[in-house]
Amino acid sequence: MLVIRRRPGQSVLIGEEIEIEIIEAGPARVKLGITAPKQILVLRKEIRITRQQNLNAAQGVSQEAVRKLAEKLRPAAASAERQQTDSRQESGGA
Amino acid sequence: MPDLITTYFGSVSYQPECVVEFPLGLPGFDEERRFLLIEQALNKPVVFLQSLSRPELCFITLPVTLICGTYELRLSPEDLETLGLDRMPASAGGPEVVSLAIVTFTEGGPPTANLLSPIVINWRRRVGIQAVPADAPYSHQHPLFTGTREVPCS
Numbered sequence: 503m504l505v506i507r508r509r510p511g512q513s514v515l516i517g518e519e520i521e522i523e524i525i526e527a528g529p530a531r532v533k534l535g536i537t538a539p540k541q542i543l544v545l546r547k548e549i550r551i552t553r554q555q556n557l558n559a560a561q562g563v564s565q566e567a568v569r570k571l572a573e574k575l576r577p578a579a580a581s582a583e584r585q586q587t588d589s590r591q592e593s594g595g596a
Numbered sequence: 597m598p599d600l601i602t603t604y605f606g607s608v609s610y611q612p613e614c615v616v617e618f619p620l621g622l623p624g625f626d627e628e629r630r631f632l633l634i635e636q637a638l639n640k641p642v643v644f645l646q647s648l649s650r651p652e653l654c655f656i657t658l659p660v661t662l663i664c665g666t667y668e669l670r671l672s673p674e675d676l677e678t679l680g681l682d683r684m685p686a687s688a689g690g691p692e693v694v695s696l697a698i699v700t701f702t703e704g705g706p707p708t709a710n711l712l713s714p715i716v717i718n719w720r721r722r723v724g725i726q727a728v729p730a731d732a733p734y735s736h737q738h739p740l741f742t743g744t745r746e747v748p749c750s
Contacts, residue, residue: 552713553623559700572639579641
């Protein structure tokens with residue numbers, strides 16, 4: 503990986519048509535300005551991860567696998583529901 | 597009541613007012629704008645997110661608060677605007693919003709839940725988004741089970 507140090511106001515060029523400018527650098531995050539041709543897709547990486555995860559999840563699954571998942575989770579779901587009811591009663595009584 | 601033919605459930609009758617609009621679609625499914633939430637007594641607490649236009653497209657989801665009791669929603673101002681909310685919902689578990697994590701079944705491993713990018717629905721308006729926060733501490737592949745131990749969610 504190429505590592506370059508830049509300050510706010512400075513830029514990096516990728517190829518002939520893409521420019522990435524550092525607009526602002528804070529302690530926790532930086533603000534980038536990206537200039538690129540329309541046909542170049544610019545995405546936050548989380549979006550691509552989510553897209554891939556959605557595509558994997560949409561592969562389809564057997565009814566059997568879903569039923570097994572539901573059975574495994576039912577005790578947790580029941581206790582979560584009980585807790586909710588309890589806290590409702592507590593706040594109702596106060 | 598209209599009927600919908602689905603791969604997973606066969607024919608489903610539904611009330612038009614139960615359709616949830618996703619104005620932006622979901623990443624990877626940008627054209628899918630309308631989904632039905634389906635719950636079955638047999639498969640509780642699983643919630644199915646069935647596409648209205650693609651019979652074979654049905655996501656398996658779980659309430660995020662069931663997977664992670666302390667789950668904190670992170671919504672951008674744009675997310676809130678799309679959902680028609682004027683402020684951050686008090687809790688991921690309602691009453692203002694329904695928050696669901698999409699489950700992926702993997703071969704050889706436990707199913708995983710995408711806690712990074714929850715489906716968030718403003719139930720009153722029947723409008724939903726898939727939120728993709730930039731700085732959430734949650735995994736997009738949170739394992740639902742590893743042996744008998746619970747997995748910390750963040």
